[in-house]
Amino acid sequence: MLASWLKSAALGALIALSPLATAADGAGVPAPVIQKAKGEQCVEPTEYMRKNHMKVLNHHRDKTVHEGIRTKQHSLKNCIECHATPNEKGERSVLGKDNFCQSCHSYAAVKVDCFQCHSSKPAGNGAMHPIVSTQSGAGSQTATSMRHHSQGKSPSLNTPLSVKDITGVIK
Amino acid sequence: MNNFEQYRRRFLGGALATAGAAMVPGLMLVEMAHSRAPEEAVSSKNRWGLLIDTTKCASGCTECVTACNTEHGLSGKTGPQDAQWIRKVELTHKKSGAQHSLPVMCQHCEEPPCVDVCPTGASFKRADGIVLVDRHICIGCRYCMMACPYKARSLVHEDLNDTQLAHMPRGKGCVESCTLCVHKIDAGENTTACAQACPEQAILFGDLNDAGSEIAQRLATYASKEIRADLGLNTGVRYTGI
Ligand code: SF4
Ligand code: SF4
Numbered sequence: 001m002l003a004s005w006l007k008s009a010a011l012g013a014l015i016a017l018s019p020l021a022t023a024a025d026g027a028g029v030p031a032p033v034i035q036k037a038k039g040e041q042c043v044e045p046t047e048y049m050r051k052n053h054m055k056v057l058n059h060h061r062d063k064t065v066h067e068g069i070r071t072k073q074h075s076l077k078n079c080i081e082c083h084a085t086p087n088e089k090g091e092r093s094v095l096g097k098d099n100f101c102q103s104c105h106s107y108a109a110v111k112v113d114c115f116q117c118h119s120s121k122p123a124g125n126g127a128m129h130p131i132v133s134t135q136s137g138a139g140s141q142t143a144t145s146m147r148h149h150s151q152g153k154s155p156s157l158n159t160p161l162s163v164k165d166i167t168g169v170i171k
Numbered sequence: 172m173n174n175f176e177q178y179r180r181r182f183l184g185g186a187l188a189t190a191g192a193a194m195v196p197g198l199m200l201v202e203m204a205h206s207r208a209p210e211e212a213v214s215s216k217n218r219w220g221l222l223i224d225t226t227k228c229a230s231g232c233t234e235c236v237t238a239c240n241t242e243h244g245l246s247g248k249t250g251p252q253d254a255q256w257i258r259k260v261e262l263t264h265k266k267s268g269a270q271h272s273l274p275v276m277c278q279h280c281e282e283p284p285c286v287d288v289c290p291t292g293a294s295f296k297r298a299d300g301i302v303l304v305d306r307h308i309c310i311g312c313r314y315c316m317m318a319c320p321y322k323a324r325s326l327v328h329e330d331l332n333d334t335q336l337a338h339m340p341r342g343k344g345c346v347e348s349c350t351l352c353v354h355k356i357d358a359g360e361n362t363t364a365c366a367q368a369c370p371e372q373a374i375l376f377g378d379l380n381d382a383g384s385e386i387a388q389r390l391a392t393y394a395s396k397e398i399r400a401d402l403g404l405n406t407g408v409r410y411t412g413i
Contacts, residue, residue, distance in 0.1 A: 065303070065305050066297065068207075068297065068357045069211070070358070071210050080337070116330075116343065117340040119335045119336060121337065123337035123338065
């Protein structure tokens with residue numbers, strides 16, 4: 001009984017201290033920035049793409065990898081070609097705080113895995129730069145950290161709560 | 172027309188042979204050489220491969236390795252945890268002392284052990300004989316690396332931090348190997364970075380199934396070898412001079 005009271009008290013304290021507690025400040029998540037892409041019209045109607053781009057991409061990826069079909073219409077490379085815009089470093093990319101993929105995925109809190117392997121930049125743009133990490137793995141950021149980043153609330157590593165503080169409290 | 176003649180005509184290509192009288196031979200050749208349309212899937216009509224002439228390959232030369240690294244965005248490092256798609260191997264015959272230098276990459280086996288052992292189906296052979304890893308499915312277990320008799324595969328150990336080239340997605344935790352420059356083949360270029368780079372023209376790329384291709388003709392004319400032919404893998408990469 002006492003133990004469970006302690007547990008909920010500790011949890012309550014955690015939530016109050018946690019940078020995750022955004023509901024209280026009422027500001028909400030900023031709407032994604034949708035940058036103007038090249039051309040007049042997407043390869044499919046915009047409404048359809050908003051809902052289904054992932055299905056379209058998954059279907060095309062299998063066709064490409066296994067059957068060698070490299071039509072442009074639904075290729076990720078082609079998406080990047082049109083939707084890349086200058087990022088903080090001035091390189092055309094779909095990743096970056098206000099750039100096409102990351103901006104929306106941050107808003108929706110959906111992790112985007114594509115760019116762990118695929119280049120986020122169009123061919124011939126910054127593709128040949130040396131193999132050094134320029135930022136802490138923009139491609140592999142989790143959605144949560146992306147969202148925090150977009151809200152200017154990146155959780156600090158120096159947060160006063162450490163594992164040591166809570167061990168033994170929560171069983 | 173007797174039965175045999177009918178059979179012969181069918182064998183020679185059915186309708187084409189009947190219309191053949193009005194057709195110039197050159198026209199047919201053009202038709203056969205015509206490359207695949209972008210929306211057309213690869214098929215077993217082709218089997219891509221390499222023929223490497225080890226008598227031309229110079230000891231110490233690494234032009235093909237460098238070209239491969241540049242083409243695919245590999246670091247070029249050769250440590251135990253670095254990805255290498257081609258290795259130069261130096262051979263010395265024990266008795267005669269004869270020396271050979273040869274590039275060894277994925278041999279694009281017809282019966283690939285890497286595909287047999289893959290638990291997820293990530294390691295696969297395309298209809299046109301190119302053996303690839305579907306990185307979307309690979310779990311990085313490295314069974315295929317153990318199974319490959321040619322040490323052709325590497326695991327990407329570290330995050331590549333968006334330094335990949337647009338045409339060559341690669342990523343941490345996935346196994347990779349020579350793709351036979353599949354992006355070039357699909358673009359209809361019909362060559363590989365290593366074949367283009369070799370200053371001695373020791374590497375010949377081509378379609379083993381096309382009897383008219385230079386590679387098929389050379390294979391039909393000169394003795395060639397598969398490395399570890401005893402394994403019966405029927406490799407797509409063949410060597411002469413060893
Ligand atoms: S050489 Fe190795 S990686 Fe290439 S197909 Fe054969 S077994 Fe697979
Ligand atoms: S490492 Fe990847 S490709 Fe190789 S056997 Fe495992 S899942 Fe298959």
